[in-house]
Amino acid sequence: MTERKAKLSDLAVLVGGRLIGDPGIEVGSVGPIDSAQPGQMAFLFNKKFLNRVSTCLASALIVPPGVDLCGKPGIVVENPYLAFAKVLTMLTAEKAPEGGIREGSSVAETASIADGVVVSSGCRIGDNVEVGKGTILHPNVVLYPNVVIGEDCLIHANAVVREKCRIGNRVILQPGAIIGSDGFGFAPDGESYFKIPQVGIVVLEDDVEIGAATCVDRAALGVTLIKRGTKIDNLVQIAHNVTIGENTVIVSQVGIAGSTTIGKHCTFGGQTAIAGHVNIGDNVTIAARGGVAGNLKSDQVLSGAPVMEHREWLRAVMTFPKLPEMRKELLRLQKKIAELDVLLNKGDKS
């Protein structure tokens, strides 16, 4: 991390917070509230750690409203975690590498590469590809013909974007991400299978991030669409013709089957599986390893497979280990009742 220094006054503007103390104080890095050193900025994310403010050695603190800074300089801001992300971004920003097409790369004559784009060595850029200004292609990236990539994207090493797929602005592909692989479609032909050509594309809108070795399959016909601001972790499978709404967060190893539509601002925990051809609303949170087999309405927090209301799931899984004991007890009661029944009916008769 290349560390720069920043003045407290500039950081207050950056994070939109209220400055307290000397505006000229400089910090060069960030640190945890209980181990930050002079020259660093510390952050109070959680009022649970309020008592650490007074002993914090950092040159300045960023805190939420209502916190006593104990005479230290700092910035008061509604969302210290967001402020942390912004300050860290500023302090660690690398100088953009000089644009240019490096030796050892191959760029088709018909490709259109904006000024200042970095095409690293080993990149392979096909016919009619367009890459917008400010975009960085790390080594060995492959862009098939007719791919369009917007501005200020960061495409990491060994990522592949297949033919005709379209990527917006400020999109990040982690290493080995694969955009536009064939959807998994076959028509049964007796015992064997006949491949259905996958002639659609993938569209990634602005500010999408795709994790390492994550696969987003091209549509059979039409578009596999990932909307603005959605973040997808590593090793995720997005099948053909899926649509994912804005600002949805998908954790590692999730699998989403074909033609499913997902709303905006959802969160899916790791290893969750979503069946094909289902519709999921907005603001749906699914805990890790959820399993979704049918449509889901908006504004739910779900767990389990098939998913159920999160607290219902918690109670059920807590009871699950008691199943054998429950069964044993059930058999005991069964026997006991049969005995009582005999006794009672005998009693009745007597």
Place this chain on the structure above:
Amino acid sequence: MTERKAKLSDLAVLVGGRLIGDPGIEVGSVGPIDSAQPGQMAFLFNKKFLNRVSTCLASALIVPPGVDLCGKPGIVVENPYLAFAKVLTMLTAEKAPEGGIREGSSVAETASIADGVVVSSGCRIGDNVEVGKGTILHPNVVLYPNVVIGEDCLIHANAVVREKCRIGNRVILQPGAIIGSDGFGFAPDGESYFKIPQVGIVVLEDDVEIGAATCVDRAALGVTLIKRGTKIDNLVQIAHNVTIGENTVIVSQVGIAGSTTIGKHCTFGGQTAIAGHVNIGDNVTIAARGGVAGNLKSDQVLSGAPVMEHREWLRAVMTFPKLPEMRKELLRLQKKIAELDVLLNKGDKS
């Protein structure tokens, strides 16, 4: 998709169907039955949508036997879905790129590359590799020494085939597929592990397709074998010494552990896990996220982990959320019976 035009008469031959109407009618693409336009071919896959035939605007329709075409031109065929795959393939076929070894690739002098093979820029082809005619290697494909690849294969960007692995004809590797990585084998050596050399190979027979970032590990000794026509989706793990029969379909994120043998014409849903050293028969269908710990006979449809008969599983998972309530009721009955027992035995004594 490069669209060509095709005559109805030629398409009837292609799909092996019965032509109805003007054989000279031309179509250039396909469309859904309810939105296809003139110039397109529409398809009736499901008689549920029979009523849409009369209002369909497509230039021609492909329908199953017994459907009234309402005077429109078309083709009657037993399997319209297969016909769809064939028609789409014909209409969207790209002209094969001109063969040749592109600049920026590395081909060992001892490699044998058939005429007309495309070796794209960035491909790395090791000693004694053989590649059959008609095969296309997209950019940055790596073939280790002594790999053999058949004819008319399509090897997408950044796929890797490690040493000595053998690939048949018409095999497709999606981007980032990895064939012949080391099996995961270690001998315990006190607290640490000693690597067992993985000196076997992988064989992919004809017409196999391997998904993006899917890994097929080489055998420890011998062969990891995927037989003719089997289709494997993205991000699947096939461990060392696995054998998979003909025309089996394996959906994304499935994991198959070492030395397991799987029959032909099976279908495994996404995220299914199969333990090592088990035998699975033919025609076994396992729903998504099944878990297989032991041998399975042929001709079953299974779900759950461990797998059980599908309908049994459905009933069990539907009951699962009621577990806490069942437990509560069980405790209530337990208490009630104890009371009745006291009452009754008192009654008896009195």
Place this chain on the structure above:
Amino acid sequence: MTERKAKLSDLAVLVGGRLIGDPGIEVGSVGPIDSAQPGQMAFLFNKKFLNRVSTCLASALIVPPGVDLCGKPGIVVENPYLAFAKVLTMLTAEKAPEGGIREGSSVAETASIADGVVVSSGCRIGDNVEVGKGTILHPNVVLYPNVVIGEDCLIHANAVVREKCRIGNRVILQPGAIIGSDGFGFAPDGESYFKIPQVGIVVLEDDVEIGAATCVDRAALGVTLIKRGTKIDNLVQIAHNVTIGENTVIVSQVGIAGSTTIGKHCTFGGQTAIAGHVNIGDNVTIAARGGVAGNLKSDQVLSGAPVMEHREWLRAVMTFPKLPEMRKELLRLQKKIAELDVLLNKGDKS
């Protein structure tokens, strides 16, 4: 596999065993005890197969103590499986390729590549990278700036190591392994997410192996650490700031969420999921598809999700299919008890 010949006397030294019979006998390969041929070495791993020793055709056998070799030459050793790994390693060792920087690779001027390192064609080595002697980089490996790689490592094709990550000695990266991709960290900013820079690194200590297409994310701040001797299979996700102890074994498709700490000598079965911010002790074995949501003490064998004691889990999953029947019986007993209650209370009153 390039086969060499080795003398029994040399192999006895290699495996630290007691030689029986002619020390000059030569073997050139290994074979299963029931099909090995003259010229091969066979191994008895399991005394269950003791009766196969007398009919074994191999030129020599490696057996555990107390086994009668029936007059055949061989080696007696405590751990025949470890001996197998060592003998196979010796017999199949490839001659190291000649060191050198191959044509078609790109090495930054500021990089420091030790003598004898193999930099294959298509490798891209950034500024200030260091690679230790004896290390082999297969084609199309990408090392970002400031990466440090130790001695005698084997980095397979298309592996990527991002900036500043540090790799010890004798580390193996299978093809497509990704070290140092960004951790998945975002600060909510209203409806959208603001990326938290991931400015930490990954450290892989000596003798670590990372599987094909496995992703080890760089820390947000600090280090994602995989300690000495740990072996990780294919398609595994290791999130940012995870620490994994020495000699832990992680099978394919496992996911470990951020900031979790795992002890030494653990074993996690395939598809296991570990939540973030948990602590797992030493010698913890988790069966395939375990789910861990909280801290775990050392020395346990666990299964299920959430994990429980393995035998408890076995009993619970065996009871699971009986749930619907249990529920039905519970309802029957409920009704029966209500009847008995009425009868009895009537009886009481009468």
